[in-house]
Each structure stands twice: as C-alpha cells, then as structure tokens.
Amino acid sequence: MHTSPASPLLQLRDLQIAYGQIQAVKGIDLELFEGELVSLIGANGAGKTTTLNAIAGTLNSSGGELIYRGESIVSLPTHKRLRAGIALVPEGRGIFTRLTVEENLRMGAYTRNDQEGIEADLDNVYRMLPRVKERLAQVAGTLSGGEQQMVAIGRALLSRPKLLLLDEPSMGLAPLIVEKIFEVIQTVQKQGVTILLVEQNANLALGFSSRAYVMESGKISLSGSGEDLLKDPKVRAAYLGE
Numbered sequence: 001m002h003t004s005p006a007s008p009l010l011q012l013r014d015l016q017i018a019y020g021q022i023q024a025v026k027g028i029d030l031e032l033f034e035g036e037l038v039s040l041i042g043a044n045g046a047g048k049t050t051t052l053n054a055i056a057g058t059l060n061s062s063g064g065e066l067i068y069r070g071e072s073i074v075s076l077p078t079h080k081r082l083r084a085g086i087a088l089v090p091e092g093r094g095i096f097t098r099l100t101v102e103e104n105l106r107m108g109a110y111t112r113n114d115q116e117g118i119e120a121d122l123d124n125v126y127r128m129l130p131r132v133k134e135r136l137a138q139v140a141g142t143l144s145g146g147e148q149q150m151v152a153i154g155r156a157l158l159s160r161p162k163l164l165l166l167d168e169p170s171m172g173l174a175p176l177i178v179e180k181i182f183e184v185i186q187t188v189q190k191q192g193v194t195i196l197l198v199e200q201n202a203n204l205a206l207g208f209s210s211r212a213y214v215m216e217s218g219k220i221s222l223s224g225s226g227e228d229l230l231k232d233p234k235v236r237a238a239y240l241g242e
C-alpha cells in the first residue's frame with residue numbers, strides 16, 4: 001500500500017510554459033510523493049515533453065510555481081536541479097553518439113566529485129543492466145535503440161537522482177525490450193527513486209503507475225489511480241484505441 005507523507009516531493013502549481021507567443025502548458029497542477037511512480041499520458045502535442053523539460057530546467061516556465069522538497073526551483077539552472085536530485089531521460093534519449101557507453105554513463109555524474117559513490121552507482125547500473133556492462137567500450141551511436149535507452153537511463157542514475165523524469169522510454173522499441181525497460185524502471189523505483197513517466201503507451205504506463213494524469217491541449221483533463229484511469233471510458237476511448 002502506498003502511504004503519502006505530508007508534503008509532496010514535487011508540486012506544480014498553475015504551471016505555465018510558453019514558446020514565444022504560443023502557450024504550450026496553460027496552468028497545470030500536479031503532485032508527486034516520495035516513492036511514487038506517476039505517469040503523464042496524453043495525445044501528441046498535449047504538452048508532456050514541455051512539462052518534463054520545465055521540471056528539469058532545460059526549459060523555463062512562464063508562470064506558476066515549481067516546488068521541489070518545499071522550495072521553489074523556478075529560478076534554479078538545470079545543473080543545480082540535477083545536483084538537487086532531478087534527472088531527465090529526454091525524449092529521443094539524448095545520448096552522446098560518438099562517446100563510448102562508459103563515457104556516456106560517467107557523463108551522468110558530471111556534477112559529482114564523490115569518486116567512491118560514483119563507482120558504487122556504476123556497479124549498481126551494471127548489475128541492473130548487464131547488456132550495458134557488456135558494451136562499455138562500444139561507441140554509443142552503434143547501439144540498438146533498446147540499448148541506447150538503457151544507457152540513457154543508466155546515465156541518469158549516475159547523478160543519483162531522487163526524482164527521475166522519463167520521456168517516452170518505450171518509443172520505437174519492440175515489445176520484449178519495452179518489457180525489459182519497464183522491469184528496470186520498477187527496480188529503480190524499488191531502490192527509492194520517485195518517477196514521473198511520460199508515455200504514449202497508456203495501457204502499459206497506467207498498469208505500472210500508482211497514479212496518473214491525463215494531459216490535453218496544455219491542461220490536465222483527468223487524474224486518478226492508474227487502475228481507475230484504465231477503467232475510465234473516456235481514457236479507453238481516447239488513449240487505448242477503443
């Protein structure tokens with residue numbers, strides 16, 4: 001059973017994000033409690049990636065509040081948010097294609113200088129992702145899509161995150177690899193990391209999530225437990241192809 005502590009790890013309050021004159025996110029409220037796996041689903045262009053980028057700080061918000069561990073982070077640059085424990089695995093993975101797998105993983109630790117901790121986290125990633133360990137010297141651009149996704153997740157773990165933001169980790173991958181990726185996500189959650197997951201594959205995401213939010217045209221249109229949303233006729237019609 002999930003028990004919510006008194007204050008959320010992350011809170012979005014009336015968050016707005018614009019690209020010039022275009023309002024992509026029009027005032028959303030969202031809460032994440034420690035240890036949760038929450039998903040954010042919605043159609044193409046709904047504003048999911050925009051929201052994750054604003055939480056990670058790779059994009060500035062234009063209004064509202066982002067509260068992390070009780071404090072506003074809207075004016076913190078990305079590297080300070082990363083140091084505070086917020087890591088993003090971006091849409092399209094964002095790995096460094098010319099660097100080796102090991103170099104990519106170590107990049108994830110660029111804000112740290114605790115060598116022993118970094119080596120311990122590398123060992124943890126190697127245990128979790130044996131396929132990555134077998135390919136440490138391989139140039140990352142030559143990996144398969146699934147392997148690249150695993151490296152992207154591994155790299156994010158090297159920052160030792162408290163909050164992991166995952167943007168469509170299943171994109172373009174075969175079902176067996178997707179299953180493997182979701183096993184890894186669950187293992188990461190069990191290790192105590194709070195996860196906000198953006199997924200096109202609503203069926204899969206809702207099945208794994210304690211709670212979920214549905215985004216439509218820059219707003220949150222529905223929220224609830226993963227189980228309830230899976231049963232919701234509106235969700236089934238719009239996102240589960242019924």
Ligand SMILES: Nc1ncnc2c1ncn2[C@@H]1O[C@H](COP(=O)(O)OP(=O)(O)OP(=O)(O)O)[C@@H](O)[C@H]1O
Binds near residue numbers: 045
């Ligand atoms: N750099 C940009 N400049 C202008 N508009 C943008 C930019 N990036 C995204 N948008 C617009 O913002 C809206 C939200 O885009 P976003 O990428 O957040 O959607 P999404 O929910 O992640 O969609 P998808 O499921 O296709 O990844 C869209 O209308 C998109 O066209």
Ligand SMILES: [Mg+2]
Binds near residue numbers: 048049050091
């Ligand atoms: Mg997106």
